[in-house]
Amino acid sequence: MTNVKIFRFDPEREKEPSYVTIDVPQLWEKMTVLDILEYVNDRLGVDIAYRSYCGTKKCGTCGVSVDGKPCLACMTVVRKRKIRIDPLAGFKVIRDLVIERSDYTERFLTIHPYLVRQTEYSDFPERITPNEMKESVEMKRCIECLLCTSACPSYKINPRFAGPAVFAQLGRYGLDPRDGDDRTRLAASQAAHSCLKCRACVEVCPTDAKLGIIDFIDRVQRECAAKQVVDDKGYKSNDLRQMLNGFL
């Protein structure tokens, strides 16, 4: 039996969030947080709003916070007798466990989330080796679940910093040998220099994108510094980092 406390909030009707507490039996071995959400809704009729489509770490929509830690509901096996499920921290709540993703989506729209070929596509099959694609392929495994952004201390205090998820997406194209876009400038426009490289994102990432995210950000930071790329507010690289160091 697991004692589960689930966050409830309907901002349209309620002033304050509350929790609903339910005892959930051990349904089977390796029961996940998603199993619990399905049980309380489909069996008990509690009607908690949550996002989830696939249940197998592909859709990237079931991110929640379990006992304060960002995780995917579908990949988190419940081993404790008591857990608390909250919406992902750092985002506005639309309802219950459903978060507002628009800050991510709006930034995503501006970073050219597609391949911008440096030379025209020649013919099928193009000349490319798995070695050349390795780094990009790792970043392509990012499922945009936003756990990293939720865990990021810089994102929390710096509204101009896009958060790691946006950089993972920039990385998937920026590290693709076929891409010719100025990903460094795009990274600078999202305040890449505010990354502290604290690796909080790496720790929570459920995919292979964690393998390259810090290296990619490090690379764009160095390129920003070398090219003296100035972001839209006039900060040079590392200025903000120094400012933030005072807070952390």
Add this chain to the structure above:
Amino acid sequence: MGNGLTSLANVVDTDIVVVGSGAAGSYSAIKASTSGLRVLLVSKSLLTRGGCSRMSGQHWGPAKFTSPQEIEEDVDRNYNQLGEQLWLVDRKILTAAVAYSEKAIRELEEMGVYWRRTGDGTLENTGPPKPPLYPVASAQGESGSHIMDILGGQLLKMHIPCIEEAVVTSLLTNNGSCVGVTALNYREGEFFIVRSKATILASGHAGGYLWKYCTATRDCTGDGVAMAYRAGARLTNIEFQSWHFSDQAYPESARRLVHLMADLYGKKEAARMVTKAGRSPRQEIEKSVKTNDLGHNPDVHRILAESYGKRGGLYATYTHWKPDELLDAYPSHDVIVKLGFKPSELIPLGTSAHTNMGGLHINEQCETSLAGLYAAGGVANGSPTVLHCLWSGETSARSAAERARQATTPDLDWSQVREEETRVSSFLKLKPKDGFTPAQVKQKIREVMWGKMWFLKNEMDMTAGKEEIQRVRKELLPKMGLVSVSGKFNFGWVESLDVDCMLDVCEIMILASMMRKESRGTFKRTDFPQTDENWFKRIIVTRSDGTPNLSVESASSSSGKE
């Protein structure tokens, strides 16, 4: 809006509306917008994140053909493997989809899809050892995710307007033509109307989520098939549901995880299937079926079903792999690792409902029987593959664009709009004390289907299933209501609409299954175990006077099998 629906003034005008953002919907929107017409895409899920396309492990089509004959051979090989039922699809459709593969693979690569290479840069083959070559996007098991990310990027690159987290509730008709859709933007709790010169339905197949255990995603509740049926379109082959016998048994919410019992890259078994005692059922299977694919072959499924029943009692093991090599070849395997299964542990397998082959009856132009309505992907009758989605996505876009260029903005039938608005708003009500939430009713429906409409069917079970579905409609529906009636992201509201669709689709599916007095491909009846060539026919379902009307038509004139 807070409570209730917006005014009828909320009409969006477009040339073409696309319903769904899976492979078929995204691709058709991309193709349609290159024609210079106004395209609007409406997606029930977050853009490109719902539906089956993202779940697809392979692309299912060859990279190059050297002759037209090779295309025909590939049609035969492909569909013999997936099951006899596919020969009921018009051969022209099967051939056109397979032939499209060459173009699709090239075009996807141009957009940025990385087809997996071996060390020296040659394309890796996931198909038979002989040509044609079957490439895989990114890696085995993750083709769908990779292709969907690339298609999603193209939608944004082309600035195609998309409304996500909005469920289309009905197809609007006027004077026998489809003139648009009504939709509920559940993110905001707003009802809106799209008036269009052409409508492309790409909302996914009708199977899957109707059953307790399924590979379909949570959003796939057969909406498209139900809406088309209500709007008067012809449905066909809806009784042909395919099954998996090698999916993750628990955790149950991870049931969509498929353990591919096929050879990987033609070299090595992905997973070995064993009993708890470690014995392989392969010998037993190979007595009557010759295949290297234990994952898809319906005759393999019959043998397993007869021996092991619903829960399988079978396990997957990967001990023949070195862990690193396994993760490199099949990266999705890390889900198993994440769920805490040790490499030596037997992974319990279960049965689940997979794709449905039937749907809207289309011709090779992807036209449905309703003027102005086109269907692409799983919602249409055809093979349930990403390849079929891409071919039908492109074809429906071309046909819809042709119509939209010639048509003027259609008039709406306002009484129909008001009626639909009333229906949608009627679900936004509190549940009575002894009532049920829509999620509970859905669960009930899924249990009935699992109990009475499983892979092995018979007349008695299906009759009982039909009665139980009718009872759900009569007794549970009046007691169904929500925990809250606020509008924003009230997912229970969406689920109420899902229930209404699921009940219609279940009823049609049961009736069609009862009508077919034989077994064929994935359709297995224990009371009619043989394939009967007199039944080489399609069952057509239409709606007349509010009830399903079933008829049969011969498939021989346009037979899939040559």
